[in-house]
Amino acid sequence: MEQLSPTAYVILGMVSEEARSGYExxxxxxxxxxxxxxxxxxxIYPELKRLAEAGLVAGKDAPTGGRKRTVYGIxxxxxxxxxxxxxxxxxxxxxxxxxxxxxxxxNVLPPAEAAEILRSMRAYRLGLIERLRAMEQMTAEKEDPxxxxxxxxxxxxxxxxxxWCERVEAQILDSAPEKRSS
Numbered sequence: 001m002e003q004l005s006p007t008a009y010v011i012l013g014m015v016s017e018e019a020r021s022g023y024e025x026x027x028x029x030x031x032x033x034x035x036x037x038x039x040x041x042x043x044i045y046p047e048l049k050r051l052a053e054a055g056l057v058a059g060k061d062a063p064t065g066g067r068k069r070t071v072y073g074i075x076x077x078x079x080x081x082x083x084x085x086x087x088x089x090x091x092x093x094x095x096x097x098x099x100x101x102x103x104x105x106x107n108v109l110p111p112a113e114a115a116e117i118l119r120s121m122r123a124y125r126l127g128l129i130e131r132l133r134a135m136e137q138m139t140a141e142k143e144d145p146x147x148x149x150x151x152x153x154x155x156x157x158x159x160x161x162x163x164w165c166e167r168v169e170a171q172i173l174d175s176a177p178e179k180r181s182s
Contacts, residue, residue: 004081006092007043008051012074012082015057019073022048031135032147035128035154048072056081099124103168111176115169122165125158132158 004012010033014025022044029039051057056078059070074082099121106114132155139148 004051004085005043005047006037007039008047008056009082009085010037010039011044011047011051011072012056012078012085015072015074016079016082019060019062019071021062021069021071023069024071035132036150051078097121111172115172118165118169118172122162122169125162125165129155129158129162 010029011025014020014028020028022041025044025048026039026041029044033039048057048059052059052072054077056075057072058075059072062069062071099117102117103114103121106117109117132151136148136151136155139151142148
């Protein structure tokens with residue numbers, strides 16, 4: 001069998017809990033792993049097909065309200081593949097943060113405009129913290145402790161990131177030429 005994509009493992013993890021349709025997988029991703037590992041419909045549906053062809057998930061018809069709907073559940077081979085992947089050390093360390101990319105090239109802007117990038121990044125992180133806090137109680141009520149562990153890690157990371165943005169914004173403004181000359 002060929003190497004599975006990260007999206008395939010997201011799907012295996014999502015259907016290991018309960019059988020889900022592609023739409024339901026996307027909805028769960030959008031309220032959980034999306035904050036650190038997203039998956040689009042354009043990734044989910046082709047991966048579901050590949051996983052089914054490989055015998056790692058099995059689909060069954062489960063129409064709702066006259067609409068065609070297939071739910072996928074993990075197979076024994078799929079569970080073994082998921083366990084095998086979980087036992088391997090993580091290999092991917094990737095962070096895509098457009099704000100950091102903008103700060104990296106901000107030397108072409110006046111300092112006040114560069115600081116605005118950081119203000120915007122901080123505001124986004126503070127909003128994300130609110131969303132994560134709203135999810136915390138619901139996540140805490142589940143029997144599985146691991147999503148809560150990851151959620152709290154996300155909270156701490158975003159709190160740190162928001163504080164970092166505030167510190168760097170002040171640093172940029174404090175070192176701005178117009179400040180130095182006054």
